Amino acid sequence: MTNQSDLVLIKRCLDGEVNAFAGLIDRYQKPVYNAAFRMLSDARNAEDVTQTVFIKAFENLDRYDANYKFFSWVYKMTINESINFLKRENRFAGLDLNTLSNQNASEDAFHQFETKEQIDLALLVLEPSHRAIVVLKHFHGLSYKEIGYIMDLPEKTIKSRLYESRQQMRKVFFKQGYVQ
Amino acid sequence: MSEAKYLELIQRELDGLNSPQQSADLHALMEKNAALHKSYEELRTVVDALEQAEMHEPPAHLKATIMNALPRAKQQPEQTKASRSWLAGLLPRQPRFQISFAFAGGLALGLLLFALFTGSELGQNQPDASQLFGTLASSEQSSQPVAVDLGSTKGTLVVQKSQKGMTIVLDFVADEAVDFVLEFDPERLKFEAILNDGAAPESIQVVAGNMTFRPQNGVKSRISFVTLNESPSPQLRFKIVENGNIRYETSLPKTP
Numbered sequence: 001m002t003n004q005s006d007l008v009l010i011k012r013c014l015d016g017e018v019n020a021f022a023g024l025i026d027r028y029q030k031p032v033y034n035a036a037f038r039m040l041s042d043a044r045n046a047e048d049v050t051q052t053v054f055i056k057a058f059e060n061l062d063r064y065d066a067n068y069k070f071f072s073w074v075y076k077m078t079i080n081e082s083i084n085f086l087k088r089e090n091r092f093a094g095l096d097l098n099t100l101s102n103q104n105a106s107e108d109a110f111h112q113f114e115t116k117e118q119i120d121l122a123l124l125v126l127e128p129s130h131r132a133i134v135v136l137k138h139f140h141g142l143s144y145k146e147i148g149y150i151m152d153l154p155e156k157t158i159k160s161r162l163y164e165s166r167q168q169m170r171k172v173f174f175k176q177g178y179v180q
Numbered sequence: 181m182s183e184a185k186y187l188e189l190i191q192r193e194l195d196g197l198n199s200p201q202q203s204a205d206l207h208a209l210m211e212k213n214a215a216l217h218k219s220y221e222e223l224r225t226v227v228d229a230l231e232q233a234e235m236h237e238p239p240a241h242l243k244a245t246i247m248n249a250l251p252r253a254k255q256q257p258e259q260t261k262a263s264r265s266w267l268a269g270l271l272p273r274q275p276r277f278q279i280s281f282a283f284a285g286g287l288a289l290g291l292l293l294f295a296l297f298t299g300s301e302l303g304q305n306q307p308d309a310s311q312l313f314g315t316l317a318s319s320e321q322s323s324q325p326v327a328v329d330l331g332s333t334k335g336t337l338v339v340q341k342s343q344k345g346m347t348i349v350l351d352f353v354a355d356e357a358v359d360f361v362l363e364f365d366p367e368r369l370k371f372e373a374i375l376n377d378g379a380a381p382e383s384i385q386v387v388a389g390n391m392t393f394r395p396q397n398g399v400k401s402r403i404s405f406v407t408l409n410e411s412p413s414p415q416l417r418f419k420i421v422e423n424g425n426i427r428y429e430t431s432l433p434k435t436p
Binding site: 018019021022025026029030031033034037043044045047048050051052054055058088089090118119122134138139159162163166167169170173174 | 187429
C-alpha cells in the first residue's frame with residue numbers, strides 16, 4: 001500500500017470520481033476509528049468522529065499537500081476532531097489520578113497486562129494532547145517526526161510529552177497494582 | 181551522568197533508538213543501580229501493555245454511511261464560499277462600519293425571516309390537528325440537511341434547535357418497510373411530540389430513551405424533544421432499521 005496509490009485515488013476523486021474515495025475509506029477507516037476510539041474511549045463517539053474526518057477530508061482533498069503522507073493528514077484531522085469533541089463535552093481534563101482506587105493485582109495479572117480496561121483507564125488520566133501522542137506512538141507506530149507534523153509541535157516537545165505520559169501511566173499501573 | 185540523562189537513555193531504549201553501545205552501557209548501569217533498573221522495568225511494562233493492545237473493528241455500516249454523506253458534503257463548501265464572497269463585496273472596509281453594517285443586516289434578515297415564518301408556516305400551512313401527537317417546540321435554528329441514500333430508502337434529515345429543545349425533521353421515501361429509531365438520554369431529553377404532513381406513522385413506541393415508529397412512505401415527520409439538561413449539549417442517535425438490521429446510523433445533531 002504505497003503513498004503513490006493514495007495519490008492515484010485522490011486524483012480520481014478530484015477528477016469527479018466520488019466512488020474512488022471508497023478506496024481511501026477501506027484503507028484508513030480502521031486506523032482512524034481506532035485513533036478516535038482511544039482518544040474518546042467511546043465507540044459511538046469514535047464512529048461520529050470518523051465520519052466527520054472522512055467527510056472533511058473529502059471536502060478538502062484539493063488542499064491536501066502531497067508532500068505529506070495521506071494518513072498523516074487524516075490522523076491530524078482525527079486528533080483535532082477528537083480534541084474538539086472532548087472540549088465540547090467538557091471532558092478536556094484527564095481523570096484525576098488521586099480518584100483511582102488502590103488495588104492489588106494478582107500474580108497472573110502482573111504478567112498479563114493486556115486488560116484493555118486498564119489501558120483505557122491509564123490513557124484517560126492523560127490530558128488529551130498527551131494522550132494523542134501516546135496513541136499515535138504506541139497504537140499506530142508513528143515516528144516522532146510524523147507525530148510532530150500531526151500535532152504541530154517540535155519533535156523535542158513530542159519526546160518530552162511522551163516521557164511525561166509514560167511516567168504518568170506508570171503511576172496508574174502502580175495504583176492498580178500492576179507494577180510494584 | 182545525571183538522573184535526567186539516565187531517564188532519557190531509558191526512554192530511548194524503550195523506543196529502540198539507542199545504539200548498541202548506548203544500550204550496552206545502559207544495561208551495565210542498571211546492573212549496578214537497582215532504582216534505575218526498577219524504573220526501566222516499570223516503564224517497559226507500560227510500553228509493552230500499550231503495544232499489545234488490539235485494534236477495534238469499525239462498525240460494518242460506517243463506510244456506507246460516509247459514502248452516502250459525500251456528494252452533499254462536496255456541494256456545501258462551494259455554496260458557502262460563494263455566499264461569503266458575495267457578502268464580502270457588500271461589506272464596508274472599515275471595521276467600525278462593518279459592525280454597524282452587520283447589525284443592520286442581521287436585524288433586516290431577522291425581520292425578513294420572521295415575516296416569512298409567520299406568513300407561510302403559521303398563517304397558511306396550519307397542521308391538521310388530527311395528525312398531532314403531543315405539542316411541538318418552536319424551531320429557531322436548522323442544521324444543514326443530511327442526505328441519506330440507501331437505495332430503497334432515501335431522504336433527508338434536519339435538526340431544528342430551539343430554546344426549548346430540538347426537532348428532528350425526517351423527509352423520506354422508502355420502497356421497503358423500515359423503522360425509524362431515535363435513541364436519547366431520558367435524563368437530558370424528553371420526547372414531546374410527532375407531527376406529520378400526511379398520514380400518521382404506524383406503531384409509535386416511546387419507551388424510556390427509545391422512540392420507534394414506522395414512517396408512511398413520502399410523509400414528512402417532525403419529532404420534537406424538550407431539553408432537560410443542556411450541559412453538555414444533548415445528542416440523539418438516529419437509526420434506520422430494516423427487518424431488524426441497522427441500515428443507517430448517525431448522531432444528531434452532527435458534530436460541526
